[in-house]
Amino acid sequence: MSGTHRDGEHDGRHHEGVKPRAEADYYAGRIRAIEELLVEKGVLTKEDVRRQIEYLDARSPANGARMVARAWVDPEYKTLLLSDTKAAAAELGIDASGPVEFVTVENTPEVHNLIVCTLCSCYPRAILGRPPDWYKSFNYRSRAVVEPRAVMKEFGLEIPENVRVAVHDSSADVRYMVLPIRPPGTKGMNEEELTGLITRDALIGVSAPLAPVRTG
Amino acid sequence: MTRFEPGVHVRVRSDEKPGHVRTPDYVKGKTGRIEGIQGAFKNPESLAYGGSGLPELPLYKVGFRQMDLWEGYAGLADDALYIDLYEHWLEPAQKEAR
Numbered sequence: 560m561s562g563t564h565r566d567g568e569h570d571g572r573h574h575e576g577v578k579p580r581a582e583a584d585y586y587a588g589r590i591r592a593i594e595e596l597l598v599e600k601g602v603l604t605k606e607d608v609r610r611q612i613e614y615l616d617a618r619s620p621a622n623g624a625r626m627v628a629r630a631w632v633d634p635e636y637k638t639l640l641l642s643d644t645k646a647a648a649a650e651l652g653i654d655a656s657g658p659v660e661f662v663t664v665e666n667t668p669e670v671h672n673l674i675v676c677t678l679c680s681c682y683p684r685a686i687l688g689r690p691p692d693w694y695k696s697f698n699y700r701s702r703a704v705v706e707p708r709a710v711m712k713e714f715g716l717e718i719p720e721n722v723r724v725a726v727h728d729s730s731a732d733v734r735y736m737v738l739p740i741r742p743p744g745t746k747g748m749n750e751e752e753l754t755g756l757i758t759r760d761a762l763i764g765v766s767a768p769l770a771p772v773r774t775g
Numbered sequence: 776m777t778r779f780e781p782g783v784h785v786r787v788r789s790d791e792k793p794g795h796v797r798t799p800d801y802v803k804g805k806t807g808r809i810e811g812i813q814g815a816f817k818n819p820e821s822l823a824y825g826g827s828g829l830p831e832l833p834l835y836k837v838g839f840r841q842m843d844l845w846e847g848y849a850g851l852a853d854d855a856l857y858i859d860l861y862e863h864w865l866e867p868a869q870k871e872a873r
Contacts, residue, residue: 660813707850723854724851724854724855725856732814
């Protein structure tokens with residue numbers, strides 16, 4: 560039985576996975592039941608639900624990356640992004656209209672911004688799509704406010720002692736996105752190349768943009 | 776129109792209110808500073824239960840020093856937390872501010 564050891568490992572992992580999966584099944588079932596009731600009562604239609612899922616799936620962190628890259632190369636756009644994120648999104652053809660407000664916060668050599676929603680999972684969905692699972696975890700939501708520096712370190716981002724950390728708890732009707740610092744060594748890069756450096760995690764603040772790949 | 780101006784210090788009410796409340800416990804009773812006014816929004820405490828959410832409430836961006844929120848906070852004295860709070864959760868702070 561050469562596979563015994565591996566099987567043991569696999570079992571261990573399997574057991575760890577059992578509980579969250581069971582909970583997911585429970586909540587998935589509950590959500591389906593609620594959906595059925597809402598449809599039955601005429602509050603929603605199946606088509607509304609499908610359309611909303613399609614709407615969310617059509618959004619992605621690539622939208623945020625485009626906005627940030629444009630802000631890095633165009634000072635006027637940067638001013639617009641920081642003063643009116645919705646209008647800045649619209650300018651790139653990204654529809655973020657709706658009752659929710661969007662605000663972009665700028666990282667500088669003096670301050671690093673981190674986004675969290677301690678109450679649930681508020682996130683700039685109309686621009687970036689659905690948040691990552693860890694963003695919705697109790698662990699991140701509770702610790703990002705209490706020990707933001709330790710949390711970012713776990714993501715591999717160490718904030719120097721001379722940089723202030725500003726945590727934004729999106730508790731109400733405003734959704735936040737980070738404008739990261741343009742990485743050094745990117746002077747010769749165009750907007751499209753810069754877009755490739757901007758990750759979802761950098762837009763939340765748990766990471767810095769990617770470093771440019773050195774050529775030649 | 777709004778009760779508080781940017782720059783003034785406010786204290787978050789400590790009320791225990793059941794239901795869909797957008798004021799987390801960790802800021803209740805704490806003193807912060809009005810950083811800005813986000814606009815007027817429907818009251819989520821009413822909207823969540825099929826209410827109209829009207830009248831709309833001013834929503835403030837309130838800044839706190841992390842040191843004031845958490846005992847033994849490990850970070851810089853200038854580290855800050857910003858959160859959006861509806862007007863009815865805020866009251867003028869006695870001038871104990873920074």
